Amino acid sequence: MANHTTVDYKAEKGRYYKVLFGLLALTALTFIQPSTFMADNTFGIQLLIGAVKAWIILMYYMHLKGETLIGWTVVFAVFITAFFFGIVMIDVNHFQFADVSHITSPAQ
Amino acid sequence: MAHDSHDSHEYIPEIAVDRNGKEHVVQGWQGDFDGAKLGFWLFMLTEVLMFGAMFMTLSYYFTLHHADFIKASSELDRMLGGVNTVVLLISALTMGLGLLKMRSGDVKGAKLMIWATMLLALIFLGVKAVEWTNDFKEGIFLGLPSMQAGGGKSFGELLFFGMYFTMTGLHGFHIIIGIGLMLWLLKRINSGKVSPEHHILHFNIALYWDLVHLIWVFVFPYFYMTGAGAIHG
Numbered sequence: 001m002a003n004h005t006t007v008d009y010k011a012e013k014g015r016y017y018k019v020l021f022g023l024l025a026l027t028a029l030t031f032i033q034p035s036t037f038m039a040d041n042t043f044g045i046q047l048l049i050g051a052v053k054a055w056i057i058l059m060y061y062m063h064l065k066g067e068t069l070i071g072w073t074v075v076f077a078v079f080i081t082a083f084f085f086g087i088v089m090i091d092v093n094h095f096q097f098a099d100v101s102h103i104t105s106p107a108q
Numbered sequence: 109m110a111h112d113s114h115d116s117h118e119y120i121p122e123i124a125v126d127r128n129g130k131e132h133v134v135q136g137w138q139g140d141f142d143g144a145k146l147g148f149w150l151f152m153l154t155e156v157l158m159f160g161a162m163f164m165t166l167s168y169y170f171t172l173h174h175a176d177f178i179k180a181s182s183e184l185d186r187m188l189g190g191v192n193t194v195v196l197l198i199s200a201l202t203m204g205l206g207l208l209k210m211r212s213g214d215v216k217g218a219k220l221m222i223w224a225t226m227l228l229a230l231i232f233l234g235v236k237a238v239e240w241t242n243d244f245k246e247g248i249f250l251g252l253p254s255m256q257a258g259g260g261k262s263f264g265e266l267l268f269f270g271m272y273f274t275m276t277g278l279h280g281f282h283i284i285i286g287i288g289l290m291l292w293l294l295k296r297i298n299s300g301k302v303s304p305e306h307h308i309l310h311f312n313i314a315l316y317w318d319l320v321h322l323i324w325v326f327v328f329p330y331f332y333m334t335g336a337g338a339i340h341g
Contacts, residue, residue: 007212013205020201027193030329031186034336042337043170046329053325061204062318070149077153081160088164092171 019060026053141308148312152319159323162275166330169267176264181335183248184272188239189332192232193324199228200321207314210297213304219297225317226290229283236280249273272331279327282320289313 030049034042059065064074095101122134133139170177206221240249247254250273254260261269293313296302302309 007208009208009212012208016201016204016208020197023197024194027190027197030193030333031190034333039337043334046333047326050326050329054322057200057318057322057325061200061321062315070146073146073149073153077156081157081164085160085164085167088168089171092168095172 015060019056022056023053026056139306141311144308144312145315148315152315155319155323159275159278159326162271162278163326163330166271166275169264169271170334173262173264173267176262177268178335178337179262180265180268180272181331181333183246184332184335185239185242186332186336188235188242189328192235193328195228195232195235196321196324199225199232200318202228203314203317207307207310210302210304210307210310215297215304218310219294222290222294222297226287229287229290232283233280236276268331275327276331279320279323282323286313286317286320289316 026049030046033039033045033049038045058074064071121139123131124134125131202221202224206218206225209215209221210218243249244252248269249255250270252259255266255269257263257266290313293302293310296309
């Protein structure tokens with residue numbers, strides 16, 4: 001079963017550490033971004049950095065690199081989520097019931 | 109036909125006989141690495157959809173109550189949140205190295221790395237407990253009078269903190285489940301049921317831990333960093 005391939009321990013360990021340092025660098029970037037660049041769009045930039053970190057984790061820590069079937073399954077799930085996310089965002093930008101809704105103002 | 113197991117530690121394959129009388133080994137979950145991995149990925153996608161719906165809700169409210177969310181976010185302790193981000197990041201490394209050691213035959217090293225991961229998970233929960241205690245002292249906790257309508261906080265702030273405690277609480281619950289899974293994994297390694305030859309359980313628990321880390325990668329900026337620029341959005 002499991003050991004489909006022989007393990008190159010040294011090379012794989014090195015890759016784990018490289019990914020760690022990459023993720024640490026991105027985490028540091030997360031911290032300094034609001035006070036150094038594009039501070040007027042912190043939310044978007046933070047999510048962009050988060051997406052890059054997520055991609056690295058998926059590819060290297062979760063071993064998705066080279067996984068065709070599972071990779072496409074993940075893409076499909078992310079697409080479904082993003083699709084509904086888009087619909088929600090369109091909806092919220094055309095929200096017509098702000099005066100009567102309990103999600104825009106507290107219940108009386 | 110199935111063979112009786114005389115030794116619970118020994119893996120005895122089940123044998124099926126086809127119409128020509130030829131015997132085949134039935135693949136159990138321990139022997140079907142790809143099937144077990146795919147099945148676990150499907151489970152994890154349900155987790156992604158659950159948290160995805162929560163992130164959508166959060167984004168929806170953020171759009172409706174932009175200024176309130178930024179103000180509420182600026183009240184959270186970014187330093188403690190950042191410490192937990194690094195703790196979780198390192199725990200993902202120890203978990204990965206543990207799996208690597210298991211695959212390369214170093215069972216003792218793998219167990220040490222699992223213990224290290226559990227220790228980091230406990231540190232994460234400890235930091236979270238300190239953070240929530242501080243929040244409580246400052247009047248930010250579910251059920252407190254200051255968190256009720258008319259308690260001094262705007263509706264947007266109440267929504268933000270409601271989502272904050274719900275999502276970080278659910279994430280913390282996943283951390284606790286992860287610790288339980290790691291204890292179970294250690295038990296199965298000690299009994300010889302997980303070994304370098306049969307390590308799918310270790311692989312899937314490492315995947316679970318990476319998912320917990322992955323969710324935090326978005327929880328942290330959503331809650332802690334959106335208010336980092338104070339008046340910026």
